Amino acid sequence: MATIKKVSTKKGVGYKIDYYDLNGFRHRETHYVDYSTAKVIAADLEIRKNRVLKGFESVIDYELTLQKAIDRYLDNAVVLKDDKTIKREKQVYRAFKEFLGTDFLINKTKLRHMEKYVQKRFKIDGLSPATVGIEIRTLKRFFNYLIEHSYTKSNPTSGLKGPKIVKKKIRFLSSDEIVKLLEVIDSDDYTDLVLMYLHTGARREELLPKLFTWKNVEFENRLMRIVGKRDKVRYIPMNDTAFEILKKRKERGEVVPFKLNYEYIYKKIKKYYKKAGIQDADIHTLRRTYGSLLVQSGTDIFRVQKLLGHSSVKTTEECYADLRQDDLKKSVKQLSKLLDRALKESRKNN
16 A cells, blocks of 8 residues: 655655555655645555556556656666666766656657757767767666566667767877876875776776775785676786785775775876876776786787676777787788798708
8 A cells, every 4th residue: 555654845845655566666756735635646546556457457657757767767776786877877867857858758758759869969968979879778778677667668769879989999008108197196195096007907996995995905815806897806916016005005004905086086197197298098098008018918818808807808809909910910920930931941951
């Protein structure tokens, strides 16, 4: 049965109706009406659920608004997804609501609406093709959820295409750029952090407090336990530089290896790049630099994949394809020299 509770918010005094849908999911709706009207709304919800169960009414709620659909999705998502993912998805839904309106009926959403939304995000809002692609995937999952839970019949993102993504050459730092960057950093904490990214290939959040504490560091075995995407764990051997940095910070009494803010360090390191005169680089460039150095040193691509924590070796190959091509060219040239030498030797002997 639906329950009713009086609430007081900035909007005024209203009643929160708490109920479960046909799929067993809990929902809460706040209506700024008098108590008698709230009782009618709650009773109507139960009556409609019973009518659907007995086959007198369709399970599809044709009056479901975009706002309510998003609320229902998020009620379930917060249990299954991490805070970072939820925060990112909420940004997408906020933009989508601004475009369609919170009271837009979800079952009225068509492919043409989605195409206009994509055009707006790309041409007017100035999002990159890659970012627009992420938004499309987020909304596709959202509508799939609504279909699975009988809130709607079709997915308006079916057949939706985003702007063409022109693949850029992977950006990594040269040895000169690494020197320039380290020279302009005016903080021991940030010098240590940048060096750790360069010597471990960790993602930004993988060295920060929520995922990385002293429990993740095995000094005796010289190993770092890294928690990556979707909580996948990998172990990275510490080279001398990484070992000395962490040992120094541990002996200094740091509560965690790097007590720095996730959002702030991105802006801070961008400033250091600018000061050093380095363009088109960010924190992820440090990770890519680590990967490029491994590839250039001749490390097997499968080992590079494991160290970087890529889900597939294909991802690693795509990232460092140009470097591997250069390596192949060098190998072929080397082979040519060896064969030429062998040919000369055989002619001498004959």
